[in-house]
Amino acid sequence: MSRPSPHDPHHLAGASSNSPSSRSRASPGVSKDISIDDVAEQAGVSVATVSRVLNGHSNVRAETRERVLAAIETSGYRVNELARNLRTAESRLLLTMVPNFGNPFYADIVRGIDSVARQHGYFMLLCDTGADPGRERSYFEMLRRRRADGAICLDPAAAQQALSEELHTLPWVACCEFDADVGVPYVGIDNYRAAGDAVLHLLSRGHTRIALINSGDGYLYAQQRERGYQDALHNAGIAPDPRWRMHLDSLDYEAGAFAAASLMAQADPPTAIFAVSDTLAIGVIKGLRSVGKRVPDDVAVVGFDDISLAAQIDPPLTTIAQPMRELGETAARQLLKRLANRSANVPGVLLPHRLIVRGSA
Amino acid sequence: MSRPSPHDPHHLAGASSNSPSSRSRASPGVSKDISIDDVAEQAGVSVATVSRVLNGHSNVRAETRERVLAAIETSGYRVNELARNLRTAESRLLLTMVPNFGNPFYADIVRGIDSVARQHGYFMLLCDTGADPGRERSYFEMLRRRRADGAICLDPAAAQQALSEELHTLPWVACCEFDADVGVPYVGIDNYRAAGDAVLHLLSRGHTRIALINSGDGYLYAQQRERGYQDALHNAGIAPDPRWRMHLDSLDYEAGAFAAASLMAQADPPTAIFAVSDTLAIGVIKGLRSVGKRVPDDVAVVGFDDISLAAQIDPPLTTIAQPMRELGETAARQLLKRLANRSANVPGVLLPHRLIVRGSA
DNA sequence: TTGAAAGCGCTAACAG
């Protein structure tokens, strides 16, 4: 998208006008709306011509274009995108649904989406669904009502599936949380292998009593990571104690702290903990400390995601890094591709993760 | 907004239709769009009547209404909001501009805005400006182009002012970061008094060598808190050492850590630090630890905001709490008020802060 | 209680 386009947010018709004439026909307080007709009249051309210069068409004589531009400038005209959108049958809005935007994990993903969207002349609407299928549905409904052109959904697969029968025809892609078999384009990482890598690291440090602090079952990634954890342990000839597997319904710091403390209260407590998210892991470290355990000396901790805070805590968190920004960018590009060609076959894509070894394990 | 409204996102015309007839006229892959005309025809009424039932008008005979509803249901019709928006000349979209949505401080504010917006049939578009006046301008431009009806801006006052001449006529309100004299409706807290309260607390703990870690001058709140800090000290008969006042261009953990370390490298280092944001304060604690200082024994730390993480770190952070959720809700209500009545006089409002004493000071 | 008809402001054939 290199040439100036009508959808480029930076292509501001008359935006630099500070002249008082911008409000030439203003009645007290309210500035009267100027339409394309006014501009046409002022420039002595037809609305079609104005529309052409607005949209950067080349078939306008330079001199005419200047005249139109001047009229736009002095009148302070702004395109009415409501009208444009109706006419072109697109809203140029993309939805991004997250279960909880207080979770720092989403920040960079969302930035990635936003940046690609803007590059292509779209705006991104961030929607907090609270992982509630009802809320989620109401956002998908925006697609049907043409308030948005497409969506990227990071909600739990469970919530997605609750709607899936009716959702197949809608233009959206799943991000981070997806069911490869469901036929919706997706982008994410290989959660199974990533969890395995985390366990392998702990194993290589000599741990055998390794606990898993997982989130609830609504998330597919949770199941994938759990299988990765179990298989890695089995492959090492270790039969994991089921008491060491915890399932939490929250990713809050508190939840992690609580889980860690209750793990330590067991008879033969684990010497290492793999938490499926950094927020959880940070809580775990706090919980450990509160019951007098040192990290990593008494208990090693590995997290997941590599949020920016992970490097800041004490001790710095060893974790599996997800390429958040790329995840978002890729998802956005997939969606755009689907929008450009509704029948395009957009495949699922898996991006690489990597283990970041810091102080906690 | 108690009666079903055309703008209630939960008022989903025909949303519960799962019948295959929803795609009755579908060609392979693409489902043909159904318009209000189709519904009218199918129900044997005029489009005007369909429109009336869509909008919950009472002047439709019950039997007719049923017929229309049935037609909507079986056809799987969805209102085209692009058309509706053009006709009613509103987009039902509100913008929220934040300088950096990775900053957890904004999470609850944004939730507050979102919740009030949704209650009133608006959607909220979250915009990350990066505190860049250019980006900010492009979002304000959306108002002029009618893509959004109003905006709430949390950007630095400096960025707002860069645009202020042209922005007076636009429907927006400033939140948290505002210049009361500029004539734009605002909501925030009394930063001057809040900073004073933080200092008073440190004073009451016996500290006299109190440092200030502040953000850059672009933020008005920074100046207000700095004055609060200075005056509180002066009133206690203390002349603060200028070397103890630091100005950072970032609110990152890293920045706080670095500032703390360099403070401690001074000849007569302070025994207490007041950081103007919790993220900074968390970094400060880490920085202190990295140079071998204990908190609060060697150095006391007070933060600002009371983000959820504040209670989780070690030691738990003493801080000034802002009523984030209420700030957002109030800002949204102010904006809505202004939208409902363009000439309404919407005053600025200050919400109460409070000191939360935890372990760090 | 209902319908006919006039646009909302714009884009895109189509014709010149």
Added chain:
DNA sequence: CTGTTAGCGCTTTCAA
């Protein structure tokens, strides 16, 4: 290169 014109799909007078 430019203008005329027909809508996009909806809401809303105005009349009946």
